[in-house]
Amino acid sequence: MSANMATSGSLRNRLVLILVGGAAILAYLLFFAIRNYATQVAQQGQDSILSASITSILDAAAIQGDVVEVDLPYAAFSMLSTAFDDQIFYAIYQDDAFLSGYETLAIAGVAARETVFNTVDYQGTQVRVVTASRTLIGKDKRTQIRVALAQTQDALAGTLRQISRNAAIFGASFFLLATLLSFWATSSTIGQLNRLTNSVTRRGPQDLSPFHKPVPSEMLPLVTSLNSLMARLDHTLKQSEDFIAEAAHRVRTPLATVRSYAEATLQRVDKEENRQAMRSMVRAIDESSRAAGQLLDHAMITFRADHLEQQDVDLSALIHDLVERLKPIAEMKDLTLRLHSDAQVPYKGDAILLQNAVRNLLDNALKYSPSESVVDIHVTCTPNVEIRVCDSGKGFPKGELDTLAMRFKRGMNAEGTIGSGLGLTIAMDVAVAHNGTLRLSNQAEGGACASLLL
Amino acid sequence: MRIIVALTIWILPQLVLAQDWEDRRLFENEGAERTLRIISSTDTSLFAPIVEDFLSKNPEVSVEYLVNGTADIDQIFRADPDKYDLLISSAMDLQLKTANDGLALRLSDVAHPPWAQWRQSLFAFTSEPAAIVVNKAAFADHPLPRSRQELIESLRARPNVFKGHIGTYDIRQSGLGYLFATQDARASETFWRLMEVMGALDVRLYCCSGDMIDDLSDGTIAVAYNVLGSYASVRVESEDQIEIILPSDFPTTMMRTALVSKDAPQPEIAVEFVQHLIRLQSDHSNDVFLLPSLRAQESDVERATIALEPALMTFLDKLKRRRFIGEWENAVIQK
Ligand SMILES: Nc1ncnc2c1ncn2[C@@H]1O[C@H](COP(=O)(O)OP(=O)(O)OP(=O)(O)O)[C@@H](O)[C@H]1O
Numbered sequence: 001m002s003a004n005m006a007t008s009g010s011l012r013n014r015l016v017l018i019l020v021g022g023a024a025i026l027a028y029l030l031f032f033a034i035r036n037y038a039t040q041v042a043q044q045g046q047d048s049i050l051s052a053s054i055t056s057i058l059d060a061a062a063i064q065g066d067v068v069e070v071d072l073p074y075a076a077f078s079m080l081s082t083a084f085d086d087q088i089f090y091a092i093y094q095d096d097a098f099l100s101g102y103e104t105l106a107i108a109g110v111a112a113r114e115t116v117f118n119t120v121d122y123q124g125t126q127v128r129v130v131t132a133s134r135t136l137i138g139k140d141k142r143t144q145i146r147v148a149l150a151q152t153q154d155a156l157a158g159t160l161r162q163i164s165r166n167a168a169i170f171g172a173s174f175f176l177l178a179t180l181l182s183f184w185a186t187s188s189t190i191g192q193l194n195r196l197t198n199s200v201t202r203r204g205p206q207d208l209s210p211f212h213k214p215v216p217s218e219m220l221p222l223v224t225s226l227n228s229l230m231a232r233l234d235h236t237l238k239q240s241e242d243f244i245a246e247a248a249h250r251v252r253t254p255l256a257t258v259r260s261y262a263e264a265t266l267q268r269v270d271k272e273e274n275r276q277a278m279r280s281m282v283r284a285i286d287e288s289s290r291a292a293g294q295l296l297d298h299a300m301i302t303f304r305a306d307h308l309e310q311q312d313v314d315l316s317a318l319i320h321d322l323v324e325r326l327k328p329i330a331e332m333k334d335l336t337l338r339l340h341s342d343a344q345v346p347y348k349g350d351a352i353l354l355q356n357a358v359r360n361l362l363d364n365a366l367k368y369s370p371s372e373s374v375v376d377i378h379v380t381c382t383p384n385v386e387i388r389v390c391d392s393g394k395g396f397p398k399g400e401l402d403t404l405a406m407r408f409k410r411g412m413n414a415e416g417t418i419g420s421g422l423g424l425t426i427a428m429d430v431a432v433a434h435n436g437t438l439r440l441s442n443q444a445e446g447g448a449c450a451s452l453l454l
Numbered sequence: 455m456r457i458i459v460a461l462t463i464w465i466l467p468q469l470v471l472a473q474d475w476e477d478r479r480l481f482e483n484e485g486a487e488r489t490l491r492i493i494s495s496t497d498t499s500l501f502a503p504i505v506e507d508f509l510s511k512n513p514e515v516s517v518e519y520l521v522n523g524t525a526d527i528d529q530i531f532r533a534d535p536d537k538y539d540l541l542i543s544s545a546m547d548l549q550l551k552t553a554n555d556g557l558a559l560r561l562s563d564v565a566h567p568p569w570a571q572w573r574q575s576l577f578a579f580t581s582e583p584a585a586i587v588v589n590k591a592a593f594a595d596h597p598l599p600r601s602r603q604e605l606i607e608s609l610r611a612r613p614n615v616f617k618g619h620i621g622t623y624d625i626r627q628s629g630l631g632y633l634f635a636t637q638d639a640r641a642s643e644t645f646w647r648l649m650e651v652m653g654a655l656d657v658r659l660y661c662c663s664g665d666m667i668d669d670l671s672d673g674t675i676a677v678a679y680n681v682l683g684s685y686a687s688v689r690v691e692s693e694d695q696i697e698i699i700l701p702s703d704f705p706t707t708m709m710r711t712a713l714v715s716k717d718a719p720q721p722e723i724a725v726e727f728v729q730h731l732i733r734l735q736s737d738h739s740n741d742v743f744l745l746p747s748l749r750a751q752e753s754d755v756e757r758a759t760i761a762l763e764p765a766l767m768t769f770l771d772k773l774k775r776r777r778f779i780g781e782w783e784n785a786v787i788q789k
């Protein structure tokens with residue numbers, strides 16, 4: 001059933017996709033957030049050292065007489081040592097005149113008490129430049145000392161590389177963990193659905209009772225509707241069962257009454273013309289009665305086949321009873337019924353259905369074989385369970401073997417015999433309901449053979 | 455083309471000759487097509503075995519070895535960085551500034567401990583302490599000074615003996631002398647007192663270790679301050695009239711460094727030479743490397759070694775240098 005139903009994607013895949021996708025996006029964002037933050041912190045680190053260094057340089061500036069002296073402290077450069085051996089450049093200006101250091105290092109215009117940071121290109125590499133100034137007051141003049149201090153960013157880049165690597169590892173492991181979690185979450189969610197599916201599938205065919213096991217609240221509406229659907233189904237089924245029994249009763253009884261009246265009337269009518277008419281009437285009634293019986297049987301079989309009851313049946317005993325019951329009818333036609341059966345043929349199936357099927361086969365054998373002949377009935381359980389009814393009549397009409405089991409289909413040889421064409425149909429339906437087949441064949445020495453292979 | 459070649463052949467020697475060298479030697483391999491030009495402050499006598507060893511392993515190369523004082527080679531190199539392959543000097547501060555200024559090639563495939571190299575462009579290969587070298591004769595009946603303080607006391611005790619008979623670097627001329635002086639001054643005030651005492655005794659000022667040790671061994675001076683122990687020890691083996699004293703208070707130790715010019719004409723050979731140097735200094739079993747190798751310093755007091763760091767540029771600052779030399783002159787030249 002589910003195999004040919006159209007699906008609209010998988011819930012599990014959708015869940016996993018959303019969760020894993022979300023985790024991936026989060027991990028990606030996390031990576032960039034950490035890296036950006038680290039970049040800022042690392043840059044701040046470099047800036048604060050540069051700032052401390054430039055402050056110590058400015059502090060060392062003094063006016064002696066008329067000359068500005070800058071007694072560069074050893075620590076000013078020493079504190080700028082990095083593991084990556086970054087280069088250092090500096091320039092000292094008095095007002096606008098170059099005093100010392102690297103003359104090519106451009107100096108930004110800075111107001112007093114202001115420290116300016118820039119990232120610029122110097123000698124082909126990227127450097128961080130800090131610029132600051134200090135006003136010195138001499139005997140009779142004020143002068144401004146401006147210092148620019150630059151450092152390459154190898155150590156910074158190294159730190160960032162390492163942080164990026166760590167952030168990447170962090171992001172990747174976050175992603176991995178989130179993925180594992182989402183798989184776990186998905187399978188535990190879907191697991192609930194699977195459990196419900198299993199408990200639906202595992203139920204017996206007649207079991208239409210509601211589900212009582214606790215389910216997650218989200219699945220409650222589904223289970224509730226399922227339960228109400230089953231309740232309605234149960235109700236409908238019971239109704240149609242009743243209807244079939246009722247219909248059988250209502251049709252058969254009046255037909256029997258009509259037939260007995262017709263028989264009685266036939267006794268009393270003398271005129272050949274009228275007798276003929278009465279006989280036709282009885283015959284028609286027989287046909288109708290037979291048809292009604294077979295129709296109801298067929299309906300009953302269809303219903304029971306849908307809700308197959310699996311009971312332990314001994315086919316040998318079952319068929320023995322049946323044969324015994326049919327013996328009087330056979331004797332009326334001088335027919336001998338011969339039962340060849342294994343001592344016990346145990347089988348799991350619906351006894352009523354099986355009996356009905358075999359009765360139809362026997363019925364045919366009695367109907368379509370000549371008087372004073374033999375009908376052989378074989379019941380075997382090896383290699384497979386098989387019930388075979390063979391007569392010694394003319395056999396199934398050739399060319400119709402394939403179609404005889406169709407509904408209302410009667411053979412060419414059926415003319416003159418009462419029947420509805422449902423007998424083989426019933427036998428086949430029963431075989432199919434038990435996962436078996438009905439096989440029709442003609443024996444080489446004459447006579448039809450119908451086998452129920454179960 | 456031929457004219458240009460001819461011109462170059464004619465002009466090159468002119469240019470080279472135009473430069474005055476303390477020493478200049480061509481180590482030739484027969485049929486060598488390429489010549490490595492090393493500009494160095496290290497005496498040829500100490501360096502020749504290293505070069506010869508290199509030549510024996512690289513038969514296709516010749517080496518031209520040019521020697522001058524540390525301050526001079528710095529200027530010469532900076533003027534034409536494309537004429538020289540290798541710059542070897544004991545003035546760590548000048549070397550570091552050269553590297554900082556981007557004139558040195560970064561050598562990514564030279565493995566060297568971080569403390570012995572800077573920016574993969576400046577490589578230390580010796581560690582040599584500054585020593586007080588005395589003529590034993592002058593201390594025949596007197597105890598040898600073991601520290602700067604004791605030296606001050608010895609000099610003060612016998613001014614008439616030492617007047618005019620002590621020597622040290624002229625830090626205005628010698629880059630190494632300036633490095634030692636600034637590091638001494640950084641370490642202790644004793645340095646200034648010693649300079650004042652030496653100044654009062656009419657100290658003789660030298661441009662280079664070699665001259666100073668020559669004067670010491672022929673008795674012209676009795677005490678030489680801040681001489682390279684390595685240079686002196688070469689002589690101690692032959693003449694036992696001098697004594698090398700490593701001051702016990704704070705020995706100042708310098709590392710000789712090499713760098714490859716970023717415009718080197720023969721960069722591959724230069725890199726190989728640096729690797730050769732580093733290999734030799736760490737291999738104690740050879741008799742080629744006459745300089746004290748780096749290893750010796752590891753076991754010593756580490757503080758004593760001047761660190762290869764940008765702070766070395768501090769005293770090279772124009773203002774700072776002017777000020778320092780001013781103070782030094784005040785102390786030493788008391789006229
Ligand atoms: N044993 C048989 N020998 C020969 N023909 C047979 C035999 N059994 C069945 N047939 C043929 O197969 C046809 C179909 O059989 P089926 O039992 O379905 O219908 P029916 O016997 O005609 O009617 P009914 O529904 O009353 O049994 C028959 O009409 C007959 O032609």
Ligand SMILES: [Mg+2]
Pocket residue numbers: 360363364419422423424
């Ligand atoms: Mg029939």
